[in-house]
Amino acid sequence: MSTLPQLTINTIRTLSMEGVERANSGHPGTAMALAPAMYAVWQHDLKYDPADPCWPARDRFVLSVGHASMLLYSTLFLTGVKDIQDGKVVDAPSLTVEDLSQFRQLNSKTPGHPEYRFTAGVETTTGPLGQGCGNSVGMAIAQKWMSARYDRPGFKLFDYHVTVFCGDGDMMEGVASEAASTAGHLALGNLTWIYDSNQISIEGSTDLAFTENVGKRFEAYGWHVQTLTDGNDVEAILAALKAARAVTDRPSMIVLKTVIGYGAPKKAGTASAHGEPLGADEIKGAKAVYGWPEDAPDFYVPDGVKEHFAEGLGKRGAEAHAEWRELFSAYREAHPELAAEIDCIIEHRLPEGWDKDIPTFEADAKGVASRASSGQVLNAVAKNLPWMIGGSADLTPSTKTDIKGGGSFQPEKWNGTYGGRNLHFGVREHAMGSICNGIALSGIRSYGSGFLIFSDYMKAPIRLSAIMELPVLYIFTHDSIGVGEDGPTHQPIEQLAQLRATPGIMTIRPSDANEVSEAWRTLIPMTHKPAVLALSRQNLPTIDRTKYASAAGLAKGGYVLASCDGKPDVILIASGSEVSLVVTAYEKLTEEGIKARVVSMPSFDLFEEQSQEYRDSVLPPDVIGRVAVEQAAAFGWDRYVGIGGAIIAMNTFGASAPASALLTKFGFTPEAVLDAAKRQALRGK
Amino acid sequence: MSTLPQLTINTIRTLSMEGVERANSGHPGTAMALAPAMYAVWQHDLKYDPADPCWPARDRFVLSVGHASMLLYSTLFLTGVKDIQDGKVVDAPSLTVEDLSQFRQLNSKTPGHPEYRFTAGVETTTGPLGQGCGNSVGMAIAQKWMSARYDRPGFKLFDYHVTVFCGDGDMMEGVASEAASTAGHLALGNLTWIYDSNQISIEGSTDLAFTENVGKRFEAYGWHVQTLTDGNDVEAILAALKAARAVTDRPSMIVLKTVIGYGAPKKAGTASAHGEPLGADEIKGAKAVYGWPEDAPDFYVPDGVKEHFAEGLGKRGAEAHAEWRELFSAYREAHPELAAEIDCIIEHRLPEGWDKDIPTFEADAKGVASRASSGQVLNAVAKNLPWMIGGSADLTPSTKTDIKGGGSFQPEKWNGTYGGRNLHFGVREHAMGSICNGIALSGIRSYGSGFLIFSDYMKAPIRLSAIMELPVLYIFTHDSIGVGEDGPTHQPIEQLAQLRATPGIMTIRPSDANEVSEAWRTLIPMTHKPAVLALSRQNLPTIDRTKYASAAGLAKGGYVLASCDGKPDVILIASGSEVSLVVTAYEKLTEEGIKARVVSMPSFDLFEEQSQEYRDSVLPPDVIGRVAVEQAAAFGWDRYVGIGGAIIAMNTFGASAPASALLTKFGFTPEAVLDAAKRQALRGK
Structure with missing residues (x-):
């Protein structure tokens, strides 16, 4: 033997x-x-x-x-x-x-x-x-x-x-x-x-x-x-x-x-x-x-x-464990606040008041890019959630994901400290995703950012975040043909569909700065689910919430932003940068006496989690006149417009040109929405 | 100056x-x-x-x-x-x-x-x-x-x-x-x-x-x-x-x-x-x-x-060009057949008779895995299309993509020749896609293969095939939870949706060996479009085409495989391995006097290219009782079942178990389909 x-x-x-x-x-x-x-x-x-x-x-x-x-x-x-x-x-x-x-x-x-x-x-x-x-x-x-x-x-x-x-x-x-x-x-x-x-x-x-x-x-x-x-x-x-x-x-x-x-x-x-x-x-x-x-x-x-x-x-x-326990007991006495933080990390809890500095944004027709408002909210959250760390695949100046004053996570020889909160992943999207999973496995809240198109380079670890139920936050900016001049290789089309189709990920595409705030308020407490934020490169008007419904509706994934008295003839549904476009069309329709409703749909995933009753209240089954508008693949939108509904979306790759020229080229204009809405309103009659 | x-x-x-x-x-x-x-x-x-x-x-x-x-x-x-x-x-x-x-x-x-x-x-x-x-x-x-x-x-x-x-x-x-x-x-x-x-x-x-x-x-x-x-x-x-x-x-x-x-x-x-x-x-x-x-x-x-x-x-x-032209003229005289091949490559033409050996398969209840029938068809095509080369990311024994007798593309020192037609990409999916694009850019028909789940590792080059309109063929096997024991990390769920959502790619998921043959017959002539074949690991019955419609219907993306007299009460729609499942349900329904139709839908992309008239003939708008069945994400199927239609699909990741156990666990049984069909048939009444 x-x-x-x-x-x-x-x-x-x-x-x-x-x-x-x-x-x-x-x-x-x-x-x-x-x-x-x-x-x-x-x-x-x-x-x-x-x-x-x-x-x-x-x-x-x-x-x-x-x-x-x-x-x-x-x-x-x-x-x-x-x-x-x-x-x-x-x-x-x-x-x-x-x-x-x-x-x-x-x-x-x-x-x-x-x-x-x-x-x-x-x-x-x-x-x-x-x-x-x-x-x-x-x-x-x-x-x-x-x-x-x-x-x-x-x-x-x-x-x-x-x-x-x-x-x-x-x-x-x-x-x-x-x-x-x-x-x-x-x-x-x-x-x-x-x-x-x-x-x-x-x-x-x-x-x-x-x-x-x-x-x-x-x-x-x-x-x-x-x-x-x-x-x-x-x-x-x-x-x-x-x-x-x-x-x-x-x-x-x-x-x-x-x-x-x-x-x-x-x-x-x-x-x-x-x-x-x-x-x-x-x-x-x-x-x-x-x-x-x-x-x-x-x-x-x-x-x-x-x-x-x-x-x-x-x-x-x-x-070793016994020694450590003893050490940690003494530590708890010496450094009670730090010990309490460690407890939170281990138990996947959030600190009290983590959301207390999340801003509210004033109505503003010029508005702000959602990548920029998100950067502001990220910093408001980071301030009160010290164990959130992250970075981007060499795109931080564009994705606005820098934690201000957080320092760089670097070894001494590269002039940083390991206490830095800003990670520099280099142009390595795939590793970024995989590394974020590893960080999250240790209880630290991690985020990785980049352009939405490059989610393609890191689909595998995104999926693994979902399989493992890790609360990794993926902050993807430049979320549509609104990217403009960089052209088709940099303009996401099918990426929203592929993320929405993946089980266990919460994908949110907020329509304005206040939806961005609500998105963060909704995502951070999800301690066992990864989330994707899809954010714009270009400015988005900050919707007047005294006139339209509160952005708090985001928590339900889709909500009635504006409506008419009684049953609408047509429902306009949009996400992200297209919400303000359908609001413009809605205003015109209302002027013309056509009964319309606007549904802001920042998250299919959240919406699908709601009761049938709630979903039917937002999208009443007896209203068949429906128009969905999104600067992305149409794929998946049939769920909300039904057979015969209209989808104004991308059916091809994008093109290289200033964003405004692309909106016209690809039909994202108030006129096109209005036209589709009127035809749909007739269906609903 | x-x-x-x-x-x-x-x-x-x-x-x-x-x-x-x-x-x-x-x-x-x-x-x-x-x-x-x-x-x-x-x-x-x-x-x-x-x-x-x-x-x-x-x-x-x-x-x-x-x-x-x-x-x-x-x-x-x-x-x-x-x-x-x-x-x-x-x-x-x-x-x-x-x-x-x-x-x-x-x-x-x-x-x-x-x-x-x-x-x-x-x-x-x-x-x-x-x-x-x-x-x-x-x-x-x-x-x-x-x-x-x-x-x-x-x-x-x-x-x-x-x-x-x-x-x-x-x-x-x-x-x-x-x-x-x-x-x-x-x-x-x-x-x-x-x-x-x-x-x-x-x-x-x-x-x-x-x-x-x-x-x-x-x-x-x-x-x-x-x-x-x-x-x-x-x-x-x-x-x-x-x-x-x-x-x-x-x-x-x-x-x-x-x-x-x-x-x-x-x-x-x-x-x-x-x-x-x-x-x-x-x-x-x-x-x-x-x-x-x-x-x-x-x-x-x-x-x-x-x-x-x-x-x-x-x-x-x-x-240099003039010299080359002269050289090629002399070559054309000395080697007319080879010169003719080169002409074909340059002009993106297929050789005559490229499809003459594509097999037809006899009806067979036990059937054959579509990866295996595809391997057979690949070899039948490769024989007559000498400039098709390809390989897999270290999975050829599983993906069945070896060109028999084609030799390995290797340098001499690794005991091959550069004339070999079988490429060994190693476990490098991402490079495989990018390399296949480079080969296709030179006029050679290239293919890359792997498990469908690992298309996630190579989404970026797949998208670029589409943007560049390159006829790269992606052969992805193990296309569902039918993978079985390898578990959720190896079972594709959202991959079909993400490929279907991508513009410019032809995704085909054939239901049996004869649809595999038709898929190849359809794909190879597409000289300016990449294609994805989604193939099963497990055996699929070879449908009796004397009893059911010809597999040639595949060329239209979706076709009526079986129907009733007059207007059906319910339409069962499926792709790939689920077609035989809905056929079983159809037979039961017919026995019970419920008027049902089966639509085989191997390719959303091809189907969407057909006329409205054809599509309506397959899926008559006045038949609202519909059931779609696919061992993949439900996302996208609403397009064909409409609001209120039934989708039997995957809403979660898979699991590790023998495939048969998974079918029951996730509801892919004749009983579940029958049950949904009956409820849908009532809607249609």
Whole structure:
């Protein structure tokens, strides 16, 4: 029989391959290859208390190779990580053998890829390659920021590390490249990526497509790089981890050469060990290699393995956690206000009065761009919500998302501090989204901004914000052909539709400065949902709310801004910059004695959450004369205008010209709206 | 007065800054900085005949820093590149002074960013950063492939180079990283990127976010790298270009340190020279630095400048082109069949009989996954369309997109040839899209494949295919929760909606193998439109077409698959894998005496192109009982069911479980459809 460490490693391997085999689906090879590294990290390196997977100062472990989920599930099971229910740790295991045997089954706690919130101990949802890497940079930023803001002399509260397992796929994905470049710039010495270099991709050898020198590339990013040639050499891995921890002025990469499907007689080192069950023969052969008892049942856990983890990781983690608790108690006495802030962060609460400085805007025909009013509101909120941090993908002067006086989040060598609240993501939209997710996973409220068109570059992390229910705020400006001269490549058309079509995201396109205020008032309390603000480049008139309905209606997604006595002949529906256009048409219609109503529809998502009764009160079913106006794809608007209703929208890409010329070209004029409204009013008669 | 070369460089600069000034919008600084490099490349390096910007063997120049469009427009004007009308070169200039003065105006030939098809001489649409870099790799692949397939001893027909101007933004974007890694692997010695390293980004110094060593990174990718410290040193640039051309086994990068807004007294070297007009004072100051005549009018072109280009680029290009024409004439005699193929490629024609082997599939209740039938059809088409090449982002075994016997596109050192038709993109979806665009720009039919969910990683290049009207085919499999165990991160929900909402893309989701055949038959002749095929992972029954309508109806996007006598009480509409589900419900309804119709709706886009009359014949307006069924977001389906119609679709993300369990969980069962249909039938009564 092997030594206890080896036995533990082999238990991780056998549980992983059995989980996949039982599910008849999954990825055994990487789990088998990385089991020794997993053992090294968890047993000897992580500062992690299995009794409390929510401990805020725990080291974070990210399995960016999410397809190897059984590696993580097996480890969470063997280390006895406790479960979380309703946000609280409970005295029950996160995972049992039964859970492992239910891998990839409906409603199990062991889904195909690790899902944040599904399984205690899973720090982030991974699977889409590169995202775990990006998240880890966000987590490392969060640690630096928490430490800079809350640590005090004698109180090193937030002193933790982020460790990532990533693979060839991650290394090929652009998002990981962007994130790595960012981490190098930010000198994130609290970050270690262990790159599982197994030379195998789904199509076969990485020689088919991926022959760069990854280590040298990371050195170019400013990382500390070590290369290990034997994925089974636990001692070497531990030495490398120690060296990585010792380098505090740079992130570290450990290139770890492994054999995918290690132990499987025929499939080891081949693509067929990657994404399908090994089959009975290969499992038998691998178990022989591991010295596994021939008569062991499935999901067999040899005596001593769980105890071994308990004596290593468990004991170390419990002690560190106990020390930290004591430290935090003393901190609470010494710095009660800061401690209260930390409580808020951990419990996803907002500080009292967070919204007290949100401005109200006076009616103003000239108005203000919603990106500008939003910048003002952002600052009003930021003042009272100190743990909101964010930035843009090199567009802050345009997106107006600077927190004034907030300082830049930078290492000392780039003349900033890690306490800065303004992040400079560079021209790296994809990493920005992924990093914002990582920051949000640490409880800090994060935002990322850019032009709405470039949401296309970061759709994947936006979707993951929604899947993980993270309150990341995406502030997208230049939200229509109103962009003007930059032309079709910079003018969003289908982007609103694609965001509205995505489950779990709140997309809001406010029509004026007061709707912007209400949007922020509505979004910030959503602590478990990402939101998108779509904002204009150009000025929007500030609607006279003494004459028209209050902007507070925004909270319901759509509301009657103006109406007639009795049943309208036609309803004009619009969002954002087009609301003032339909108001103009409404005024004309009213003058001409045509009974019209204006519905401001800043958010489909919010509107759909309202009762049928409310929705029918805004859009009475018996009024079939309807016109929707939006400088975006028509797609989706049929929901509110019905078959036969009119949609004035974009059916093509935009064009390069001054915005005013584009409005005429594409038919966003009072005349066009009036004309459509009159025709619709006749339908309604 | 300066020398003619210097005068020419300064003319490019003054035209560029004046264009921006006149438009009161645009990006002057990069054009001013890169004018010397532009001069060096065009005057001394490019093999390019201004008299024929369509010459297939021309060197390609890509301005990935598309915001510096005036740099390119000025150069096209000064070099006298001819115009293209209706696909033919005409004896008129691509651009005149009048065009330059109309920069960024409605319907001008000088839009804000270079737009392919708008301006002769513009090789690709750029502006979204990183895309030009990706495109260039596709162009370089195309050159290698054309050369491998068509060059013969004594006939070096396709021997050209691709040169790119890129900037800090490009270098930060993940797509360019992915493309660079790919180019290094493929040993594309025909590719040179000139990286404009000006240390300035929109937010300020690149020290804010981007401090990696780009040159070292590219060495790690396997590139040949040179660094030049003076962007004004034309001799040094020429020497570096020569050295780059001499290295034929690797792509080349030239890091060129420049001063943004060179010459502007106050703004040079600052972010304010980037994205806004310089203003009169700065322009005056810059002109003084350039030694410009004080009394020169706007858009002044000194004597000798155009002639200088004519004697350099013009003469060299004309000679090379004449030689090539002669060579091609001889080639046509020696290799008439190959020459005919080349004609087809250039003229975007299909070979006769390209579709003759497209199979018809027998009715089969067990059926076949549409990814598998599509793989079969792809091979039937590929056989007769030799210039269709493509691949996947490391998923070919799953997407079934291998061209059997087509060989791998690889350099010799990786055991392939450049004549291979199967591209291995690695796990680099974003670059795949951008590369496919570059290949299509060279006339070759390209396809890229992956899981539908990962279209999120490559939305930007998909959109650019549409903007450029390139017939790139995107083959996306695993198109629904039918993915099963891989779970929500791998199950597309909103992806169909976002593709359908995008202008200019043909999205088709076929319901069975015969619709797959018809889809290919419909898509391939679309030589100016990208298409998306959404295909199933799981088996789909092959519908009995003797009993139900012919799959040829697919060409109209939606068609009546089955109906009743007279007016139906309810119409069941579905796409893809859900069509057989609604057919089952239809059969039940018919049995029960409820008059029902089934509409197969594989493509919203194609259906919307049909006449109102046809659409009404499929979906009669007086039949209000309607049920739409699709395993995707409901968003957009209201168009066909109307207010009050039923949509059985996904309103949340999916889940990890066997596909059959998910169908029940999410309500895609005959019972659920039947139930909804009956309720809708009552509405219709």
